[in-house]
Amino acid sequence: MEITKLHIVLIGLMGSGKSSVGRQLATLTDLSYFDTDWMVEAQMRKPITEIFRQFGEARFRELEHEMICKAVSETKPAVIATGGGAVMNSANREQLWQRGLVVYLQADVELLFERTARDQHRPLLHTADPQARIAELLQARAPFYEQADLVVPIRHKNTAQICEEILRHWPAERGPDY
Ligand code: S3P
Numbered sequence: 001m002e003i004t005k006l007h008i009v010l011i012g013l014m015g016s017g018k019s020s021v022g023r024q025l026a027t028l029t030d031l032s033y034f035d036t037d038w039m040v041e042a043q044m045r046k047p048i049t050e051i052f053r054q055f056g057e058a059r060f061r062e063l064e065h066e067m068i069c070k071a072v073s074e075t076k077p078a079v080i081a082t083g084g085g086a087v088m089n090s091a092n093r094e095q096l097w098q099r100g101l102v103v104y105l106q107a108d109v110e111l112l113f114e115r116t117a118r119d120q121h122r123p124l125l126h127t128a129d130p131q132a133r134i135a136e137l138l139q140a141r142a143p144f145y146e147q148a149d150l151v152v153p154i155r156h157k158n159t160a161q162i163c164e165e166i167l168r169h170w171p172a173e174r175g176p177d178y
Contacts (some may be wrong), residue, residue: 007078008170009100011145013138014084014122015115016105017154017162022081025163029170032078036086039067052123061089068092072099084137085124087144097147103166104148109135111155 008025010018020036026033029122037048042064044051051060064083071080073138080100086092096102101166108114127133145151152165 003099004098005101005149007074008077008079008102008166009072009096010079010081010105010146011087011096011102012084012105013107013112013134013141014125014134015112015119015134016084017106017115017159018081018105020159021105021166022079024159026079026093027164028163028167029079032074032076033081034067034071034074035081036067036071037081037083039071040064040083044068047121047164049121049123049126057123061085065092068095068148070098074097084141087141093144093147097149101126101150101170102148103134103152104145105146105162106151107155109138113175114137150172 008029008031011021012018022035025031033085038059040051040150041047043063046054048060053061059098062084069076071150080096082092082096086096102114112134116125116130116134119125124137125133150166150169153164154162157165
Protein backbone atom coordinates (compact mmCIF):
# COMPACT_ATOMS: atom_id res chain seq x y z
CA MET A 1 0.00 0.00 0.00
CA GLU A 2 1.19 3.53 -0.74
CA ILE A 3 2.73 5.14 2.30
CA THR A 4 0.54 8.24 2.02
CA LYS A 5 -2.63 6.15 2.40
CA LEU A 6 -2.88 6.76 6.09
CA HIS A 7 -6.62 6.52 6.70
CA ILE A 8 -9.49 4.14 5.98
CA VAL A 9 -12.07 6.14 3.99
CA LEU A 10 -15.62 4.85 3.53
CA ILE A 11 -17.64 5.92 0.49
CA GLY A 12 -21.01 4.82 -0.87
CA LEU A 13 -24.60 5.90 -1.18
CA MET A 14 -26.93 6.83 1.69
CA GLY A 15 -27.94 3.67 3.53
CA SER A 16 -24.83 1.68 2.64
CA GLY A 17 -23.80 1.60 6.31
CA LYS A 18 -20.76 3.89 6.29
CA SER A 19 -21.43 5.20 9.80
CA SER A 20 -22.05 1.83 11.48
CA VAL A 21 -19.14 0.18 9.69
CA GLY A 22 -16.94 3.20 10.39
CA ARG A 23 -17.69 3.20 14.11
CA GLN A 24 -17.08 -0.52 14.42
CA LEU A 25 -13.86 -0.35 12.37
CA ALA A 26 -12.57 2.42 14.61
CA THR A 27 -13.32 0.32 17.69
CA LEU A 28 -11.66 -2.76 16.24
CA THR A 29 -8.52 -0.90 15.12
CA ASP A 30 -8.39 1.60 17.96
CA LEU A 31 -8.23 4.44 15.41
CA SER A 32 -10.06 7.75 15.71
CA TYR A 33 -13.35 8.05 13.88
CA PHE A 34 -14.51 10.99 11.77
CA ASP A 35 -17.88 11.30 10.10
CA THR A 36 -17.88 14.30 7.79
CA ASP A 37 -21.70 14.71 8.06
CA TRP A 38 -21.41 14.97 11.84
CA MET A 39 -18.50 17.38 11.50
CA VAL A 40 -20.62 19.66 9.30
CA GLU A 41 -23.53 19.44 11.75
CA ALA A 42 -21.25 20.19 14.71
CA GLN A 43 -19.70 23.17 12.94
CA MET A 44 -23.10 24.64 12.04
CA ARG A 45 -24.88 23.39 15.17
CA LYS A 46 -27.75 22.28 12.95
CA PRO A 47 -28.90 19.03 11.40
CA ILE A 48 -28.15 18.52 7.70
CA THR A 49 -31.82 18.87 6.68
CA GLU A 50 -31.83 22.30 8.29
CA ILE A 51 -28.53 23.32 6.61
CA PHE A 52 -29.98 22.33 3.21
CA ARG A 53 -33.20 24.18 3.96
CA GLN A 54 -31.64 27.41 5.20
CA PHE A 55 -28.47 27.67 3.11
CA GLY A 56 -28.95 25.27 0.20
CA GLU A 57 -27.03 22.26 -1.03
CA ALA A 58 -24.17 24.35 -2.47
CA ARG A 59 -23.29 25.67 1.00
CA PHE A 60 -23.50 22.17 2.44
CA ARG A 61 -21.04 20.98 -0.23
CA GLU A 62 -18.57 23.74 0.68
CA LEU A 63 -18.74 22.76 4.34
CA GLU A 64 -18.42 19.09 3.43
CA HIS A 65 -15.26 19.88 1.46
CA GLU A 66 -13.79 21.79 4.42
CA MET A 67 -14.50 18.87 6.75
CA ILE A 68 -12.98 16.34 4.36
CA CYS A 69 -9.79 18.44 4.19
CA LYS A 70 -9.76 18.65 7.98
CA ALA A 71 -10.30 14.92 8.53
CA VAL A 72 -7.69 13.74 6.00
CA SER A 73 -5.11 16.16 7.35
CA GLU A 74 -5.05 14.25 10.66
CA THR A 75 -1.52 13.02 11.16
CA LYS A 76 -2.57 9.80 12.87
CA PRO A 77 -4.43 7.11 10.93
CA ALA A 78 -8.21 7.42 11.26
CA VAL A 79 -11.42 5.93 9.94
CA ILE A 80 -13.32 8.53 7.90
CA ALA A 81 -16.96 8.08 6.84
CA THR A 82 -18.02 10.49 4.10
CA GLY A 83 -21.44 11.66 2.92
CA GLY A 84 -22.78 9.86 -0.16
CA GLY A 85 -22.24 12.85 -2.46
CA ALA A 86 -18.68 13.67 -1.44
CA VAL A 87 -17.12 11.82 -4.38
CA MET A 88 -18.78 14.14 -6.90
CA ASN A 89 -16.27 16.88 -6.13
CA SER A 90 -12.88 16.32 -7.79
CA ALA A 91 -11.02 18.16 -5.00
CA ASN A 92 -12.61 15.81 -2.44
CA ARG A 93 -11.63 12.80 -4.53
CA GLU A 94 -8.05 13.99 -4.75
CA GLN A 95 -7.82 14.41 -0.97
CA LEU A 96 -9.55 11.15 -0.11
CA TRP A 97 -7.73 8.94 -2.59
CA GLN A 98 -4.36 10.44 -1.82
CA ARG A 99 -4.63 10.11 1.94
CA GLY A 100 -6.81 7.05 2.37
CA LEU A 101 -7.47 3.46 1.50
CA VAL A 102 -10.83 4.20 -0.13
CA VAL A 103 -13.47 1.55 0.47
CA TYR A 104 -16.76 1.51 -1.43
CA LEU A 105 -19.67 -0.10 0.44
CA GLN A 106 -21.61 -1.29 -2.58
CA ALA A 107 -25.35 -1.98 -2.53
CA ASP A 108 -28.14 -2.14 -5.09
CA VAL A 109 -31.02 0.34 -5.32
CA GLU A 110 -33.57 -1.97 -3.63
CA LEU A 111 -31.40 -2.55 -0.58
CA LEU A 112 -30.52 1.14 -0.26
CA PHE A 113 -34.19 2.04 -0.53
CA GLU A 114 -35.15 -0.50 2.16
CA ARG A 115 -32.47 0.87 4.46
CA THR A 116 -33.37 4.54 4.04
CA ALA A 117 -37.17 4.28 3.68
CA ARG A 118 -38.01 5.25 7.26
CA ASP A 119 -35.33 7.90 7.58
CA GLN A 120 -36.28 11.57 7.46
CA HIS A 121 -32.74 12.91 7.88
CA ARG A 122 -31.72 12.83 4.24
CA PRO A 123 -32.91 15.93 2.37
CA LEU A 124 -32.08 14.49 -1.06
CA LEU A 125 -34.64 11.73 -0.46
CA HIS A 126 -37.48 14.10 0.42
CA THR A 127 -39.12 13.50 -2.96
CA ALA A 128 -42.29 11.80 -4.25
CA ASP A 129 -40.30 8.79 -5.43
CA PRO A 130 -37.22 8.24 -3.25
CA GLN A 131 -36.42 4.90 -4.87
CA ALA A 132 -36.15 6.55 -8.30
CA ARG A 133 -33.98 9.25 -6.73
CA ILE A 134 -31.64 6.64 -5.28
CA ALA A 135 -31.41 4.99 -8.72
CA GLU A 136 -30.51 8.34 -10.32
CA LEU A 137 -27.91 9.17 -7.71
CA LEU A 138 -26.36 5.73 -7.96
CA GLN A 139 -26.13 5.97 -11.72
CA ALA A 140 -24.38 9.34 -11.53
CA ARG A 141 -22.04 8.36 -8.71
CA ALA A 142 -21.18 4.74 -9.45
CA PRO A 143 -18.34 5.66 -11.87
CA PHE A 144 -16.61 7.47 -9.00
CA TYR A 145 -17.47 4.95 -6.29
CA GLU A 146 -16.04 2.22 -8.50
CA GLN A 147 -12.65 3.92 -8.51
CA ALA A 148 -12.27 2.89 -4.85
CA ASP A 149 -9.21 0.91 -3.81
CA LEU A 150 -11.54 -1.75 -2.46
CA VAL A 151 -15.17 -2.55 -3.35
CA VAL A 152 -17.16 -4.41 -0.68
CA PRO A 153 -20.63 -5.63 -1.67
CA ILE A 154 -22.76 -5.43 1.48
CA ARG A 155 -25.83 -7.55 0.67
CA HIS A 156 -26.19 -10.56 3.04
CA LYS A 157 -23.33 -9.33 5.25
CA ASN A 158 -23.47 -7.92 8.74
CA THR A 159 -21.32 -5.08 10.02
CA ALA A 160 -18.78 -7.45 11.60
CA GLN A 161 -18.31 -9.35 8.32
CA ILE A 162 -17.87 -6.12 6.36
CA CYS A 163 -15.27 -4.88 8.85
CA GLU A 164 -13.42 -8.17 8.67
CA GLU A 165 -13.29 -7.93 4.87
CA ILE A 166 -11.92 -4.39 5.02
CA LEU A 167 -9.35 -5.23 7.66
CA ARG A 168 -7.95 -8.01 5.49
CA HIS A 169 -6.68 -5.17 3.31
CA TRP A 170 -5.40 -3.05 6.15
CA PRO A 171 -1.96 -3.83 7.58
CA ALA A 172 -2.30 -4.65 11.28
CA GLU A 173 1.37 -3.96 11.89
CA ARG A 174 2.11 -0.48 10.68
CA GLY A 175 5.74 0.43 10.08
CA PRO A 176 7.68 3.40 11.48
CA ASP A 177 6.62 5.58 8.52
CA TYR A 178 3.10 5.60 9.90
C1 S3P B 1 -25.88 13.00 0.86
C2 S3P B 1 -25.70 12.02 1.79
C3 S3P B 1 -25.78 12.27 3.24
C4 S3P B 1 -25.47 13.73 3.56
C5 S3P B 1 -26.33 14.63 2.74
C6 S3P B 1 -26.15 14.42 1.23
C7 S3P B 1 -25.77 12.66 -0.57
O1 S3P B 1 -24.84 11.43 3.92
O2 S3P B 1 -24.11 14.01 3.29
O3 S3P B 1 -27.68 14.39 3.12
O4 S3P B 1 -25.55 13.57 -1.39
O5 S3P B 1 -25.87 11.46 -0.91
P1 S3P B 1 -25.00 9.82 4.09
O6 S3P B 1 -24.52 9.21 2.82
O7 S3P B 1 -24.10 9.53 5.24
O8 S3P B 1 -26.44 9.57 4.37
